[in-house]
Amino acid sequence: MRCPECGHQESKVLDSRPTEDGAVIRRRRECLRCEARFTTYEKIEVRPLVVVKKDGRREAFAGEKVLRGLMVACEKRPVPTEQLERMAGEVERDLRARDLREVPSREIGEAVMARLRTIDQVAYVRFASVYRQFQDIERFREELERLLEHGRSDPPAG
Numbered sequence: 001m002r003c004p005e006c007g008h009q010e011s012k013v014l015d016s017r018p019t020e021d022g023a024v025i026r027r028r029r030e031c032l033r034c035e036a037r038f039t040t041y042e043k044i045e046v047r048p049l050v051v052v053k054k055d056g057r058r059e060a061f062a063g064e065k066v067l068r069g070l071m072v073a074c075e076k077r078p079v080p081t082e083q084l085e086r087m088a089g090e091v092e093r094d095l096r097a098r099d100l101r102e103v104p105s106r107e108i109g110e111a112v113m114a115r116l117r118t119i120d121q122v123a124y125v126r127f128a129s130v131y132r133q134f135q136d137i138e139r140f141r142e143e144l145e146r147l148l149e150h151g152r153s154d155p156p157a158g
Contacts (some may be wrong), residue, residue, distance in 0.1 A: 001029060002115050003031035003034060003036055004036070005036035005038075006031060006033055006034040006128070007032065008032065008033035009126045010031075010057045011031050012029065012030055013027050013028070014037070015028040023044070024041050024043045025042040025043070026039060026040075026041055027039065027041070035123075043109040048060055048061075048101075049061035049100065049101070049102075049103060050101060050102045051102075051108065052104050052105065054105060061108075062141070063092045064088075066088040066092065066112060067084060067088040067131075069112065069127065070075040070112065070127075071084055072127075072130075073116060073124070073126040074112070074120060074123040077123050079119060087119075091108065091115070095111075109131045113127060113128055113131065117147070125140075125144065125147065129143070142152070
């Protein structure tokens with residue numbers, strides 16, 4: 001690691017600690033030439049995941065977009081932000097675990113809807129109406145009927 005003071009390439013590690021989420025290691029170092037102290041951060045390099053949009057465009061996967069969509073769907077609903085962050089993280093982890101280079105946006109939307117359906121049906125319908133681009137009230141009604149039918153087949157909770 002190059003010293004930011006003198007440019008020397010050798011240093012010793014004085015202290016190493018993981019960050020709160022455990023995704024990054026923080027290291028305090030000391031230059032072996034000038035004894036300047038500095039901090040470095042080490043994290044795992046993840047292979048980029050590319051989202052293939054409906055129109056064929058490609059863009060880098062952004063977990064914050066998934067979270068933002070969840071937050072909009074759950075606005076004024078009794079769903080804690082921590083639960084939404086956990087869901088967005090699960091979606092990303094599941095996608096990356098499949099070791100794909102590209103993923104259709106449709107699969108991301110379906111993964112989000114599957115999770116929303118189990119935690120808040122109103123948020124699910126909100127998300128589905130935007131994601132599936134309902135053009136009329138009939139499509140909205142069909143989705144509600146599907147949701148109600150799915151709910152009838154689930155065993156009662158508790």
